[in-house]
Amino acid sequence: MASFVNLEIFSNYQKYIDNEQEIRENIRTKVREIEQLAKEATIQLQVIHSDLSKIDNACKEARKQVSACASIYKQLSELIPVGQYYRYSDHWTYITQRLVFLIAMVVYLEAGFLVKREIAAEMLGLKINHADGFHLDIEDYLMGILQMASELSRFATNSVTMGDYDRPLNISHFMANLNSGFRLLNLKNDGLRKRFDALKYDVKKIEEVVYDISIRGLRNNPSVDCKEVEDPHEQCGEDVVNDN
Amino acid sequence: MSQRSRNSNRRNHLKHKYAQNSQTTDEQNPVIKAFQDYALELDDKHDRYERIVKLSRDITIEAKRIIFLLHTIDGRKNNRSRILNEAEERLEKVVATNFKSVALELNGQDPYQYRCAYSPGLQEFIEAYSFMEYFKHSGDETPTTVSDWSILQQKMQFEHQDEASQKDDELGKELEVSLGQEKPVGKIAASQGVNFVVDPTEFILGIADLTGELMRRCINSLGSGETNVCLESCKVLQQFFTGYISLNIQRCRELSRKIYTMRQSVIKAENVCYNVKVRGGEAAKWGSVLENKVNEDLDEGFY
Numbered sequence: 001m002a003s004f005v006n007l008e009i010f011s012n013y014q015k016y017i018d019n020e021q022e023i024r025e026n027i028r029t030k031v032r033e034i035e036q037l038a039k040e041a042t043i044q045l046q047v048i049h050s051d052l053s054k055i056d057n058a059c060k061e062a063r064k065q066v067s068a069c070a071s072i073y074k075q076l077s078e079l080i081p082v083g084q085y086y087r088y089s090d091h092w093t094y095i096t097q098r099l100v101f102l103i104a105m106v107v108y109l110e111a112g113f114l115v116k117r118e119i120a121a122e123m124l125g126l127k128i129n130h131a132d133g134f135h136l137d138i139e140d141y142l143m144g145i146l147q148m149a150s151e152l153s154r155f156a157t158n159s160v161t162m163g164d165y166d167r168p169l170n171i172s173h174f175m176a177n178l179n180s181g182f183r184l185l186n187l188k189n190d191g192l193r194k195r196f197d198a199l200k201y202d203v204k205k206i207e208e209v210v211y212d213i214s215i216r217g218l219r220n221n222p223s224v225d226c227k228e229v230e231d232p233h234e235q236c237g238e239d240v241v242n243d244n
Numbered sequence: 245m246s247q248r249s250r251n252s253n254r255r256n257h258l259k260h261k262y263a264q265n266s267q268t269t270d271e272q273n274p275v276i277k278a279f280q281d282y283a284l285e286l287d288d289k290h291d292r293y294e295r296i297v298k299l300s301r302d303i304t305i306e307a308k309r310i311i312f313l314l315h316t317i318d319g320r321k322n323n324r325s326r327i328l329n330e331a332e333e334r335l336e337k338v339v340a341t342n343f344k345s346v347a348l349e350l351n352g353q354d355p356y357q358y359r360c361a362y363s364p365g366l367q368e369f370i371e372a373y374s375f376m377e378y379f380k381h382s383g384d385e386t387p388t389t390v391s392d393w394s395i396l397q398q399k400m401q402f403e404h405q406d407e408a409s410q411k412d413d414e415l416g417k418e419l420e421v422s423l424g425q426e427k428p429v430g431k432i433a434a435s436q437g438v439n440f441v442v443d444p445t446e447f448i449l450g451i452a453d454l455t456g457e458l459m460r461r462c463i464n465s466l467g468s469g470e471t472n473v474c475l476e477s478c479k480v481l482q483q484f485f486t487g488y489i490s491l492n493i494q495r496c497r498e499l500s501r502k503i504y505t506m507r508q509s510v511i512k513a514e515n516v517c518y519n520v521k522v523r524g525g526e527a528a529k530w531g532s533v534l535e536n537k538v539n540e541d542l543d544e545g546f547y
Contacts, residue, residue, distance in 0.1 A: 009451075017444075017493055138289075
């Protein structure tokens, strides 16, 4: 009687797994290149915490790195067989989140609004739908945005240190919007949810900065943008004075 | 104390104010608008995931029952062909209904994205299916080997029926309304029929579970006195183990854990065979299995 166990299965599987291993190897090389560029951009952007006048320049530099990433993403997309994005996506999710963070940061610093997923994808040369090809996963986008929130709370503190008292109000308003946006999502109990749970601490930190500025009357030039959030702070300020 | 409570009051007041703001600006606010779209997309993904998990659970339950049924095959009762037929029928039904539903859910999607959702069911199914094949092989005149993933893959191809494609179209329409995309993919796939992708790794993991069943079979046959079955299943186990340790794999933690368990199963089965050999003579009712394997008294239609 012939043997039930067909050892060919195992040699075939070995071939299959070797092939997969090779693809992964190639992906890793490309991802490392992207990581290098992203790191440079991150370093460029660190200057915002110490010198406000260099923001414009830092944004320009960061944009250069991001567009360099786009060409590597194109090479990366050619390595992935059609319909197997999620088979290998664990290699680049982290770095993609990082890049979304960088893009969101640059767009906020330049223009003061939240970068849309479409725009972020376009800047990286990615599609939005997996059906159209190599795409920007929605969860990666949202994770990147959440990373930006923590960076902004740090930026708020530092901009006060550097004497810019209006910026925290701007950031606070922006974050409030972001927070209510995230509340619209029904998040599963996963990594994104966990990361979202940390958002409230960033929001709180910024609110405290705004509060500190407001009670001391440090705002010099209230912009139209912050008008709505102004009133409660005014009251706060008066109350504290009365208490004292 | 009072200061603190006042503080928190102020905060609440502040938050309340924010909430009002966001309510009034909901329609124009681009952030809110964008997030409404994201919410739809995420919900669609989570819903699909949950539906597949449910289907997978049904497959797991049915596969476990089939395995249980196969374990009742007993040389003494002459029930082999009846049970095999029933098991095969039920397995085909699982393919025709449950796997088809999963395939329809995955139509136009990246199957790897929902892998966690269906992988338990698929592995259990592969285990049941190959266990059935094992029985088919061990008694039959036609020596077959265990089917590999490409054979299973062929089984998992489905024609698009009218109602199914209709349902798909509806789904596509819904998505079109909500997202404005997806539809073209669904259409293309609908005209081609759908298939369920059997990933080789899932297959290998499923077969690894089979060895646990073989071990159980080996032990059970010792209890019922069919020592030839013990020896035979032990041999199959050893061959599987050889195959598995021949694999050179990195990164697959799940598989190395299974191989570790498999080693223990092999050792258990080998101990059974050892005991049969050593004490076989003492247990009179077992007879002289080892000297005379194809003994008429023992055979009882199994071999």
